[in-house]
Amino acid sequence: MSDTAIDRIARATPPPVAKRLSGLSDRAIAWLFVTPSIVLLLAINIFPLIWTVRLSFTNFRVNRPNEVPEFVGLRNYARILTDGDIWLTMQATAHFLLWTIALQVLIGFSLAYLINKKFRGNDLWTTIIVLPMMLSPAVVGNFWTFLYQPQIGLFNYVVSFFTGIDPSAFSMIGDVSLAPWAIIIVDTWMWTPFVMLICLAGLRSIPDSIYEAAECDRASKWRQFWTITIPLVLPFLMLAILFRGIENFKMFDLVVQLTGGGPGSVTELTSINLKREAFEKWRTGYASAYAVILFVTVFGLASIYVKALNKVKER
Amino acid sequence: MTSAFLKSTVAAGALIWASLSGAGAAKAEDLTLCWAAWDPANALVELSKDFEAKSGHKMKFEFVPWPNFADRMLNELNSGGKLCDLMIGDSQWIGGAAENGQYVKLNDFFAKEGIKMEDFIPATVVGYAEWPKNSPNYWALPAFGDVVGWTYRKDWFSRPELQAEFKTKYGRDLAVPKTFAELKDIAEFFQGRDIDGKKVYGAAIYTERGSEGITMGAMDVLYSFGFQYENPDKPYDLEGFVNSAQSIAGLEYYKALYDCCTPPGSSDTYMSENIDAYKSGQVALQMNFAFIWPGIHADANVGGDKSGYFPNPAGPDGKQFAQLGGQGISVVAASSKQDAALEYIKWFAQPEIQNKWWSLGGYSALRSVVEDPGFATSQPYAQTFLDSMAIVKDFWAEPSYASLLQASQKRFHDYVVAGQGTAKEAMDGLVKDWTEVFEDEGKI
Numbered sequence: 209m210s211d212t213a214i215d216r217i218a219r220a221t222p223p224p225v226a227k228r229l230s231g232l233s234d235r236a237i238a239w240l241f242v243t244p245s246i247v248l249l250l251a252i253n254i255f256p257l258i259w260t261v262r263l264s265f266t267n268f269r270v271n272r273p274n275e276v277p278e279f280v281g282l283r284n285y286a287r288i289l290t291d292g293d294i295w296l297t298m299q300a301t302a303h304f305l306l307w308t309i310a311l312q313v314l315i316g317f318s319l320a321y322l323i324n325k326k327f328r329g330n331d332l333w334t335t336i337i338v339l340p341m342m343l344s345p346a347v348v349g350n351f352w353t354f355l356y357q358p359q360i361g362l363f364n365y366v367v368s369f370f371t372g373i374d375p376s377a378f379s380m381i382g383d384v385s386l387a388p389w390a391i392i393i394v395d396t397w398m399w400t401p402f403v404m405l406i407c408l409a410g411l412r413s414i415p416d417s418i419y420e421a422a423e424c425d426r427a428s429k430w431r432q433f434w435t436i437t438i439p440l441v442l443p444f445l446m447l448a449i450l451f452r453g454i455e456n457f458k459m460f461d462l463v464v465q466l467t468g469g470g471p472g473s474v475t476e477l478t479s480i481n482l483k484r485e486a487f488e489k490w491r492t493g494y495a496s497a498y499a500v501i502l503f504v505t506v507f508g509l510a511s512i513y514v515k516a517l518n519k520v521k522e523r
Numbered sequence: 524m525t526s527a528f529l530k531s532t533v534a535a536g537a538l539i540w541a542s543l544s545g546a547g548a549a550k551a552e553d554l555t556l557c558w559a560a561w562d563p564a565n566a567l568v569e570l571s572k573d574f575e576a577k578s579g580h581k582m583k584f585e586f587v588p589w590p591n592f593a594d595r596m597l598n599e600l601n602s603g604g605k606l607c608d609l610m611i612g613d614s615q616w617i618g619g620a621a622e623n624g625q626y627v628k629l630n631d632f633f634a635k636e637g638i639k640m641e642d643f644i645p646a647t648v649v650g651y652a653e654w655p656k657n658s659p660n661y662w663a664l665p666a667f668g669d670v671v672g673w674t675y676r677k678d679w680f681s682r683p684e685l686q687a688e689f690k691t692k693y694g695r696d697l698a699v700p701k702t703f704a705e706l707k708d709i710a711e712f713f714q715g716r717d718i719d720g721k722k723v724y725g726a727a728i729y730t731e732r733g734s735e736g737i738t739m740g741a742m743d744v745l746y747s748f749g750f751q752y753e754n755p756d757k758p759y760d761l762e763g764f765v766n767s768a769q770s771i772a773g774l775e776y777y778k779a780l781y782d783c784c785t786p787p788g789s790s791d792t793y794m795s796e797n798i799d800a801y802k803s804g805q806v807a808l809q810m811n812f813a814f815i816w817p818g819i820h821a822d823a824n825v826g827g828d829k830s831g832y833f834p835n836p837a838g839p840d841g842k843q844f845a846q847l848g849g850q851g852i853s854v855v856a857a858s859s860k861q862d863a864a865l866e867y868i869k870w871f872a873q874p875e876i877q878n879k880w881w882s883l884g885g886y887s888a889l890r891s892v893v894e895d896p897g898f899a900t901s902q903p904y905a906q907t908f909l910d911s912m913a914i915v916k917d918f919w920a921e922p923s924y925a926s927l928l929q930a931s932q933k934r935f936h937d938y939v940v941a942g943q944g945t946a947k948e949a950m951d952g953l954v955k956d957w958t959e960v961f962e963d964e965g966k967i
Contacts, residue, residue, distance in 0.1 A: 267963070271601040272623055272922075293933075358787035359805075382790030384941045468733035471790045472941025473933055487594060489926040490601070 257503075264497035271490040284497035294498075296473065297481040303388060304395075304477060305456050309449055311396045316403025317445065321437075323404070324411040334408075338401040345398070349465025352394045356380040356466075381467050387475050391463055395456065403448045410444030411437070439523075446517045450510065457506055478502060551579040552863040557596055557607035558850075560586035561794075562818050563667055566883040573879070574870050580863050589794060590734050593925075600625040600855070608858040609867055611666050611850045614650045619922040620853065621654035626662040627854040632865055633661060638872050644668060646915045647888035651851030656920060663851025664868050665888035667814075670834075670911040671743045671846040673706075674801060674809040674819055675699065677831035679718060688712075699833045703744060703776060706808070706836050710784035713807035725784030726808040727797040728777075730940050736793035737939060738918065738931040740810060741777045743846035746916045747838030748773030759967045761957055766950035773838065774946040778939045790940050801825060812848040813911060816904035817884040832907040834914065847915035849886070923960050930956035 232240070264284055268277035288294055323334055340348065355363040356379070364375035380390040414436065422432045460479040463469065469476035469484075482502065486495035556571070558564050564586045571582045585606060587595045593613065599606055600620060612620065620626040629652075633640070640648045640661060647665035654662055679685060680697050689697035693708050700706035710725030717723075729740025742750070749769025754760035764770075781789070786805050789796075794811055798818070801809040802825055820826050835845040852871065854864040870876060877889040881901075886908060887893060899906045919927045931953055938949035961967045 271597070271619060273601075273603075274623060356788075361788075376787040379788045379790060382788050382940070384943070464733070468731070468791055470732035470936055470940060472937035472943050474941060484929055487598070489929050490597075491926065 260496045261500055263493050264500050266493040268493040268496075269490050270492045277493065280493070284494045285501070287494070288498055288501060293473070294478075294481065297476050297478050300388065300473075300475060301457065301477045301479075304392060304459065304475075305453060307392045308395045308399070308456050309452055311392065312400045312403045312452055313445060313449060315396065316400045316448065317407045317441070319400065319404040320407035320411055323408060337404060340398045341401045343398070345461040346465055348394060348398055349462045352390075353381065353466055356390055358382075382471055384471055384474050387467050387471055391466055391475055394462060394466060395459070398462070399452060399455075403445075403452065406444050406448040406451075407441060410441040413444075414440045443517065443521045446513075446520060450513055450517065453513075454506065454510060457502075550863075551581065552608075552860045553581045553583055554608045554860060554863050554867060555583045555585055555606060556609040556611070556852075556867070557585045557587075557599070557855075558611040559592045560588045561814065563814050563885050566880070566885045569883055570876070570880055570885065571867075573876070574867055578863075578866055578870065580866070582867075590731075593734060597925075600857075603857045605857055605859060607855050608860045608864040609852055610855050611852050612663075613850055614847065615918055615920050615924040615928065617651070617654045617662055617851070618920045618924060621660070621662045622922045625856055627856050627861060627865075629661045629664065629854070629868070630659070632868075633664075636869050636872075638664070638869070642890055643888045644890060644893065644912055646847065646912060647849060647851075650847045650915065650917045650920075651849060651888070654920065663853040664872055665849075666852035666871070667849045668886040668888040668893075668908070668912055669812045669814050669848030669850075670908070670915050671739060671810060671848060672813050672816075672835060672907055672911045673833050674811065674816065675831050675833065676807050676825070676829065678829040679713070679723075679807055680831070685712075699831065700836045702836050703747065703838055707776070707780055707784065710780060710808055714784045718804075721804065723804065724786040724800075724806050726780065726810065727789065727792065727800040727806045728780060728785060728810045729793055729797070730781060730785075730789055730936070731791050731793035731796075732932060732936045732940070733791075734793070735918075735928055735932065736791075737935045738928055739846050739848075741774060741931075741935045741939065742916075742918060743810065743835060744777045744780075744838075745770055745773035746844035746846070747835060747842050748776065749838065749840060749842060752919065759958075759961045761954045765954050765957065766947070769838075769840070771946045771950050774935070774938065774949060777935075778942075778946065781939050813886060813904070813908050814848070816908070817902070820903060832904040834907055834911040844914050844916045845911050847917040849888070921964075923964050926960045927957055930960070 263277075265279055265281060266277040267280050267284075269275065319337060323330060323337070343351075352363075355361045358364055358376045358379045361375070361380075363380065364378070367373060367378075368375040378386065380386050418436055418440075419432060422436060427435070458479050459477055460483065463475055463477055463480060467475045469480045482495060482498050485491050485498055556567070558567070564584070568582075568584055571584075574580070575582055593616075596607070596610065596612060597616070598604075600610070600612075600616075601623075610626070612626075617626075621628075632638075640652065640659075643652075643665045647668050648661075649656055651665045652661045652663045654660055680699075686697050689695075689709075689712055692712065695705075697709065697712070700709055706726075712725075713723055714725040715722060729736040729743075731737055749767060750773055751764040751767070751770075752761070754764055785792075786800055789800075792800070794815070797809050797811050798815055800806050801811075801819070802822055804824065816832055819830050822830075835843060837843040852868060854861050854868065858864055871880075872889075874889060874891050877887040877892045881887045881892050881898075892898065893909060893912075899909060918924065921927060934949045934953045934956065937943045938946060944952075958967065
């Protein structure tokens with residue numbers, strides 16, 4: 209047989225990788241597969257976090273490449289924690305969080321409870337209800353901006369129809385007292401379906417046999433609801449609150465689209481304020497300290513919450 | 524053999540290098556020009572076809588809507604991105620772009636090509652090209668002259684029944700206002716009025732919170748009331764100037780105008796919202812940059828004789844100023860096609876190109892164009908443009924302009940739109956914010 213090109217390539221090709229790996233332990237192979245993920249995680253999560261903490265002690269500005277950043281110690285932290293305006297954005301964020309979570313849990317659970325009942329068109333209603341959460345927040349913000357328009361907005365006309373108030377007499381996103389509620393309404397409209405789906409999963413995970421046993425014991429529907437449904441759905445509800453809490457703490461796009469943080473600064477949430485510091489004022493060091501404070505806050509609260517959630521699950 | 528290979532490689536390399544460097548200026552490039560997405564940008568695309576034909580370079584354009592323009596483009600400059608070879612950046616960016624090495628200094632180029640800054644409207648040279656201000660250091664060529672002025676419904680103003688009613692009420696003719704007090708009277712007169720079966724309103728003014736809108740609007744008024752950025756004898760000395768009694772009165776006026784005479788839901792309006800309000804026949808008066816005038820004049824509903832234009836009225840003491848808009852064109856320092864970009868600027872600076880620029884709807888800043896005897900009558904808004912450009916003032920062009928701007932956006936919106944605090948508190952707060960920025964900068 210002549211020495212063909214294929215033979216030459218075959219001879220030059222290294223032995224199969226699998227053959228070379230055959231001598232490795234399971235642990236070594238596991239590390240081999242996990243290492244790229246760990247490297248990636250370090251590169252895109254941990255390293256920026258450490259870098260941010262480092263920058264938070266400097267007066268670095270990313271738009272001043274010619275300037276040498278100075279170490280300023282805790283000055284950035286001290287400024288943030290004593291800045292009245294930042295505390296106001298914290299208050300606005302807390303107000304937004306509290307109300308959106310309360311409304312979304314209440315309405316989401318109620319909808320899930322209703323949808324869980326067997327009735328005709330049940331699946332169709334589920335699909336219709338979950339539609340808002342499939343839309344982009346920017347689109348939703350734009351869409352509701354038109355709905356809230358005093359002169360042409362449908363929302364004002366609906367309110368006018370029920371209350372008799374002139375539709376052009378009030379502006380949901382232009383009035384200081386109404387603007388926070390305008391955002392809460394839209395966020396609730398958009399994300400209640402998410403809570404509903406989680407609650408629905410919880411409700412459907414409860415075996416019918418528990419209710420049948422309760423029926424045999426002649427427990428009332430009300431008692432069944434409080435002693436079976438609520439305790440068994442509670443871990444799911446808490447999970448929904450955790451997801452929505454973290455998401456709403458970071459809320460940005462919807463609010464920017466709807467109010468831009470206004471009128472004045474009443475809807476300027478921490479995420480918007482942080483963005484202004486970092487990418488409009490270009491105070492990178494200061495914004496890094498701000499981000500670290502927010503990170504510690506969210507991480508701390510979430511950790512406490514997760515512990516509570518685990519205790520509920522263990523019961 | 525190795526030696527022959529080395530020789531031939533060196534020879535080929537030298538040939539390639541010689542051809543690249545020697546013919547650099549003549550090599551056809553793809554140039555990208557970055558600007559805001561608005562009507563003048565479309566005119567520039569049309570104008571640039573001439574440059575493409577003459578130079579062989581191909582022009583590409585990156586236009587970003589105004590609300591995101593600064594965010595997008597400053598990110599590009601700060602990151603040393605190579606997207607833009609030419610940047611028509613906002614006037615406030617000049618200080619930062621110059622100090623941070625983001626724009627190419629053009630002094631040598633101007634000297635070599637015989638481009639003289641004396642040939643341009645002085646206010647545009649100071650506003651769009653110089654850093655430090657009033658020093659012969661040029662970072663841009665004045666590209667688009669712009670200024671805040673007013674558009675009004677000439678057809679409504681000329682209605683006999685409205686004329687008569689106005690005269691009875693105010694004791695003077697319903698005409699172009701000469702002072703801000705008169706402007707407010709007119710706005711109040713039209714507010715909530717029924718015209719041709721439709722409810723109309725007084726004035727569309729700037730109230731936008733996110734970028735620079737309310738600052739441009741409020742400053743436009745404050746200048747004529749007596750606002751000054753700093754002590755003329757002591758730079759960065761703000762106390763008593765920014766928060767002078769006149770400045771406070773100016774801000775109170777702006778809030779009063781917002782409260783009395785704007786259409787419902789005007790809490791976050793800037794250029795495009797005001798254009799919409801005016802073109803849809805909602806308002807009698809519109810505050811806006813002059814760039815909109817060609818579009819208004821050509822509009823089927825409110826164009827032609829239906830609209831008129833006037834410069835910013837005077838304040839209580841007769842002072843009359845207007846907020847400068849507009850931009851200069853710069854070569855981005857990170858660009859690898861600087862020679863071709865400079866070629867574009869050389870082409871753009873030519874008087875015949877500037878004439879064509881004006882005819883296409885771009886506001887030329889070249890004196891030979893605007894001082895031409897036929898200019899003032901070439902368009903119904905041309906004289907107003909000239910009058911307005913003669914009274915301009917500009918916002919801080921400091922490297923820290925963004926922090927200064929964000930502070931004024933917040934203070935003005937909190938008071939004017941949200942109704943929080945007093946005008947004095949707002950202006951005192953602004954002094955505090957701006958002083959802190961300058962202290963951080965080491966300026967004071």
